[in-house]
Amino acid sequence: MQNFKQPINTSEAVSLLSRNEVVALPTETVYGLAGSINSEEALKNIFSIKERPFFDPLIVHISSLEELKSYVSYYPEEIVHKLSKAFWPGPLTLVLPKSDKVNDIITSGLDTVALRIPNHPKFLEIIKAVGPLAAPSANKFGKTSPTSSRHIIKEFEDSVPVVDGGDCEVGIESTILQITKSNELNILRPGQVTAAQIADVLGLDVGAIKKTYEGSVAPGQLKYHYQPNKPLALVNRSFNKEDTIAKVNDESIKTAEVIELSLDPQIFARQMYAAFREYSKKETDLLILPIDKQSSEDWDAINNRLKKASTWDFRI
Numbered sequence: 481m482q483n484f485k486q487p488i489n490t491s492e493a494v495s496l497l498s499r500n501e502v503v504a505l506p507t508e509t510v511y512g513l514a515g516s517i518n519s520e521e522a523l524k525n526i527f528s529i530k531e532r533p534f535f536d537p538l539i540v541h542i543s544s545l546e547e548l549k550s551y552v553s554y555y556p557e558e559i560v561h562k563l564s565k566a567f568w569p570g571p572l573t574l575v576l577p578k579s580d581k582v583n584d585i586i587t588s589g590l591d592t593v594a595l596r597i598p599n600h601p602k603f604l605e606i607i608k609a610v611g612p613l614a615a616p617s618a619n620k621f622g623k624t625s626p627t628s629s630r631h632i633i634k635e636f637e638d639s640v641p642v643v644d645g646g647d648c649e650v651g652i653e654s655t656i657l658q659i660t661k662s663n664e665l666n667i668l669r670p671g672q673v674t675a676a677q678i679a680d681v682l683g684l685d686v687g688a689i690k691k692t693y694e695g696s697v698a699p700g701q702l703k704y705h706y707q708p709n710k711p712l713a714l715v716n717r718s719f720n721k722e723d724t725i726a727k728v729n730d731e732s733i734k735t736a737e738v739i740e741l742s743l744d745p746q747i748f749a750r751q752m753y754a755a756f757r758e759y760s761k762k763e764t765d766l767l768i769l770p771i772d773k774q775s776s777e778d779w780d781a782i783n784n785r786l787k788k789a790s791t792w793d794f795r796i
């Protein structure tokens with residue numbers, strides 16, 4: 481196996497991707513593990529490198545609306561135009577009925593496909609050279625998403641080539657918005673783009689946008705996900721470390737590390753996954769994250785990730 485201790489450049493990435501290899505690439509949200517949507521070999525490899533089950537579908541990354549049109553069988557032009565003008569390139573993924581051009585490996589056999597134009601110059605340059613790329617977050621299945629090239633080199637022990645694009649600006653995965661054939665709008669996964677922003681752009685009442693993630697489990701939206709390598713406890717900011725360890729009530733947990741993050745939701749999101757990795761390296765048994773419950777919509781995406789990443793929530 482080749483050794484990828486150092487990042488590769490974009491032309492090396494283009495040449496590997498054209499040979500049906502898989503390459504980790506930077507986006508503004510998190511790093512993705514990319515492969516050509518026209519290569520079954522690459523698509524299968526994405527799942528095997530991530531140890532990801534085949535029932536969890538992939539997002540197709542494109543560089544233009546023209547590309548989107550050829551992968552969908554239903555095209556609500558006005559809605560897509562308004563959303564793409566406001567948010568693309570950027571952290572919004574659209575789920576639409578798929579066309580025959582999309583391989584079932586990508587969609588896990590669903591009749592819909594997820595598409596987005598990512599906001600990173602290197603990723604866009606590479607799509608323009610090799611065509612659309614399927615890319616899940618570049619982490620082992622169920623684990624914390626990578627927000628820097630170092631995270632990938634470490635997690636996959638130099639076995640996956642990565643293009644360095646700096647630290648991700650957004651830091652958590654894109655908002656996933658499903659548009660049905662009857663133009664119903666459902667957010668399947670919250671992200672930086674909020675329901676209020678989407679409603680505003682479309683001239684709708686925010687109540688018109690469903691938030692499916694609050695109820696039943698969407699495909700691939702598992703109860704536990706984004707998990708750090710150490711168990712994580714959420715506590716109020718007025719917490720006491722010893723009390724928290726006592727509440728966990730587990731013989732094997734004796735020491736804890738306290739994670740300190742910004743109280744600004746945008747910065748919190750940017751810091752969160754890197755902090756999970758950084759603090760997990762320390763010789764302690766437990767991670768404690770003090771963050772009072774936040775109810776404003778700006779915190780929706782963070783609340784969603786914290787719920788799935790944590791083992792205990794001791795907050796009141």
Ligand code: TXA
Pocket residue numbers: 507509510511512513536537538539571573575587590592593594598615616617618652653654655656668698699700701
């Ligand atoms: O920001 C992001 O979206 C990042 C970057 C790399 O673009 N990607 C990402 O991919 O988070 P991933 O695979 O970790 O999460 C994509 C999720 C899947 O878990 C699945 O729930 C959902 O997208 N998804 C994909 N296709 C879908 C579909 N046809 N219907 C419903 N959900 C879908």
Ligand code: MG
Pocket residue numbers: 616617625
């Ligand atoms: Mg993921």
